[in-house]
Amino acid sequence: MGSSSGPGHGYDYAFKILLIGDSGVGKSSLLVSFISNHLADDLSPTIGVDFKIKHLAVGDEKLKLTIWDTAGQERFRTLTSSYYRGSQGIILVYDVTKRETFTNLADVWVKEVELYSTNRNCVKVLVGNKVDKEADRMVTREEGIAFANEYGCLFIECSAKTRANVEKCFEELALKTQSCSDHV
DSSP: OOOOOOTTSSOSEEEEEEEEOOTTSSHHHHHHHHHHSSOOOSOOOOOSEEEEEEEEEETTEEEEEEEEEEOOSGGGHHHHHHHHTTOSEEEEEEETTOHHHHHHIIIIIHHHHHHHOOOTTOEEEEEEEOGGGGGGOOSOHHHHHHHHHHHTOEEEEOOTTTOTTHHHHHHHHHHHHHHTSOOO
């Protein structure tokens, strides 16, 4: 549910978005690239959980996105179950040059979403990151599309390094989330 802020808060909807996926796939880079409109270089791994807020205009509606960036490492995973609660959007990220990060989405992350996500209208986006490394690609676009169809996700390939499709990834999610929510 998008919660309305009423007049004076400067936004019409507030959404909680979760970024998940293996460590090193570029979740934090995607987020920094989206929030700050510049390239993110050599970020250190996220410890536990971090979050950023972004205000976005979609049509004539103003949205407030609170985007939670979760650590991909196993040792932090016990922390994450509570972060799924109430999420309206989940971005599942893999690295197109590392097949394991793609197979782990089905083996680990999707199961976690099914286990912990409490919102049945939750919008999911599958994001293949690092398309700037086309020569090293191990996961085809077609495989990404097939996965997205199977699990009911939107699908976008992008590059946090060149910023290609980064904004589109969050905007498509926001649009879809907005259409699934009630304006209170």
